[in-house]
Amino acid sequence: MGLFSKKEACPVCGGEVKGLFLVKIGDKKTLCKTCSKQVSMQKSLLENATPEFIQTHLAYRRENAEKYATHRWTVKITSIPGLQFGLDEAGRAIYLIHDDLHVDEENPVVFSFEQLTGYELLRGKKKLDGMEDTGMVVLETTLSALGGIARLVNSDSSAHYDTFHLKLTTTDPYWSEIDLKIEFTDSQLHGLGGFAGDMQRVCQIIKSIIRKEPILSAR
Numbered sequence: 001m002g003l004f005s006k007k008e009a010c011p012v013c014g015g016e017v018k019g020l021f022l023v024k025i026g027d028k029k030t031l032c033k034t035c036s037k038q039v040s041m042q043k044s045l046l047e048n049a050t051p052e053f054i055q056t057h058l059a060y061r062r063e064n065a066e067k068y069a070t071h072r073w074t075v076k077i078t079s080i081p082g083l084q085f086g087l088d089e090a091g092r093a094i095y096l097i098h099d100d101l102h103v104d105e106e107n108p109v110v111f112s113f114e115q116l117t118g119y120e121l122l123r124g125k126k127k128l129d130g131m132e133d134t135g136m137v138v139l140e141t142t143l144s145a146l147g148g149i150a151r152l153v154n155s156d157s158s159a160h161y162d163t164f165h166l167k168l169t170t171t172d173p174y175w176s177e178i179d180l181k182i183e184f185t186d187s188q189l190h191g192l193g194g195f196a197g198d199m200q201r202v203c204q205i206i207k208s209i210i211r212k213e214p215i216l217s218a219r
């Protein structure tokens with residue numbers, strides 16, 4: 001029976017394949033827990049990935065971990081639900097941690113400034129901000145957009161759930177398109193310790209990098 005059939009070994013490292021949340025690659029092969037934990041790439045790439053492709057990728061991820069350890073992260077933003085962001089302005093790099101990237105604190109995805117090519121912020125399906133205006137403007141446009149949500153929500157006493165989509169394009173071979181889903185309630189966005197200000201800050205930094213404008217270092 002299926003339940004008792006002998007499992008195939010991990011096609012990448014030969015290790016035992018057991019546990020939950022394991023990554024599946026092309027040809028219906030499943031990676032072991034150790035390999036699964038290190039993989040971070042777009043779903044479309046994963047679907048057709050060969051064991052050799054994953055091996056190359058894991059080497060890339062090991063280099064990423066070294067890069068992450070080498071940088072000096074002078075800005076770290078952790079207040080946005082599900083998202084962590086870091087900036088090394090002098091070393092010209094950012095890092096991102098998010099479930100949609102399948103990474104945690106051990107090996108965040110690092111992008112050099114040069115790798116970032118596009119940015120868009122959506123609330124639900126509605127576009128709030130894009131590359132058209134300077135990074136400076138996001139502080140105002142996003143603020144007013146976020147303020148608009150607050151006004152809308154304050155008239156309703158029940159908890160209001162909402163979603164941002166932070167969409168990026170990059171030249172990274174494994175993440176040419178990123179769509180980070182940020183789910184929140186109004187009280188998380190505004191109020192004491194709300195993340196609205198940090199959300200603007202992250203957007204302003206990313207936009208400024210892509211538009212090759214100066215980043216406002218002061219917080």
Ligand SMILES: [Zn+2]
Binds near residue numbers: 013
């Ligand atoms: Zn493995």
